[in-house]
Amino acid sequence: MARQTKLILCPVNLRHVKLEYNAYSEAVEMAQRRGAKLIVATVAPEIERNLNIYDSDKYWTEELKKFIAAHPAEGVDVETVVRKGATHRQIVKLADDRNVDVIIMESANPKVTDYLLGTTASHVVTHAECSVYVVRA
Template sequence: MPREIRTILCPLNLRHAAHAHPAYGEALRLARWHGAEVIAATVAPEMERNLNIRDAEGFWTAKLKEFLKNNPAGDVAVRPVVRKGSVHRQIVKLAEDEKTDMIVMEAANPRIQDYLLGTTASHVATHAPCTVMVVR
């Protein structure tokens, strides 16, 4: 019997906000189909590369709200969440904490170090407590 999908986690890399986010569109489509809520999440780094950013969580919260305003969800309930820390670990932890039914995330273009260390998507797919859909 298919599992019920009530909550979909969609991690967003807002450092690339100018680019398309096909995973977000897919998460909204699936949420509409299943009557689910989308958790739109971004992860702030422990230490910002840009030292002009004094309040990382506040900065990324504003960026996430701006993204959601520019990409309206229509009739889908979207809840913004900002975490701080290691991206791959925080995505898995958020999925566990929120008991999400599915994660819909984008694949990054791998670089050589990704083959040696593993990409965020592969770590999440390996460690997540739920179904993971990786969108190209």
């Protein structure tokens, strides 16, 4: 018997979202099919490199709202979350804190340095307590 999926987490990198958002599309479709709630999250850096961003929490919250408005999830209960810190750790922590059933996230094509250092997706797959669905960009 298939597991019930009630809560899906989809981390979105807003710096690259104009190029690819395949994982978000997959997450929306899965949430629609399974009647699940969708948490769309972004992880902001602890220290902004862009000196024009004075209030990081407010800025990234607004950017995430713009993303959701531009890509509506018809018939899906969507919650947005902004976290600060190391992306790979915050995704796992949020999934654990909220007891999500599945994480759906993007993965770029691996490079040589990724094999040596590890990617965000590989860390999440290794450390998350729930299932992780990795969508190739």
